[in-house]
Amino acid sequence: MSQQSDVxxxxxxxxxxxxxxxxxxxxxxxATSFKDELGFDSIQFIAxxxxxxxxxxxxxxxxxxxxxxxxxxxxxxxxxxxDFVVAST
Numbered sequence: 555m556s557q558q559s560d561v562x563x564x565x566x567x568x569x570x571x572x573x574x575x576x577x578x579x580x581x582x583x584x585a586t587s588f589k590d591e592l593g594f595d596s597i598q599f600i601a602x603x604x605x606x607x608x609x610x611x612x613x614x615x616x617x618x619x620x621x622x623x624x625x626x627x628x629x630x631x632x633x634x635x636x637d638f639v640v641a642s643t
Contacts, residue, residue, distance in 0.1 A: 557643070561636045568605040569632070572598050584633030599627075606639070613642035 566582045569592065578591055588594040594602075599619070606615045618638055619627065 557640050558636060561639045561643075562632070564609060565606075565632055565636055565639075568602060568609075571605065572601045582632060584631065584636060586632045588630050588632070589628050606635075610639055610643060613639060615639075618642075 562584060569582055570577065573592065576593070578586070580586070580591065582592070586592060588599070592598075603616050603619065606613070615635075615638070622630075
């Protein structure tokens with residue numbers, strides 16, 4: 555398995571945990587939108603950030619996210635986060 559697919563698998567597990575009973579109708583994939591398809595809000599991003607930081611302590615996900623304009627955060631897809639994690643590890 556490639557590093558990208560390992561990271562995607564980990565992110566999907568984290569997202570499933572954060573979403574709890576609010577799992578999306580479609581399977582989570584790289585093109586899945588946090589806002590439109592997962593309905594993520596700011597509290598869920600914080601929970602996801604904590605899980606990412608716990609697993610990948612060598613990266614600074616929070617700073618990366620804070621450095622983005624709100625339009626880019628709203629447009630984020632799961633694959634964007636996976637790409638960042640892969641590039642940072």
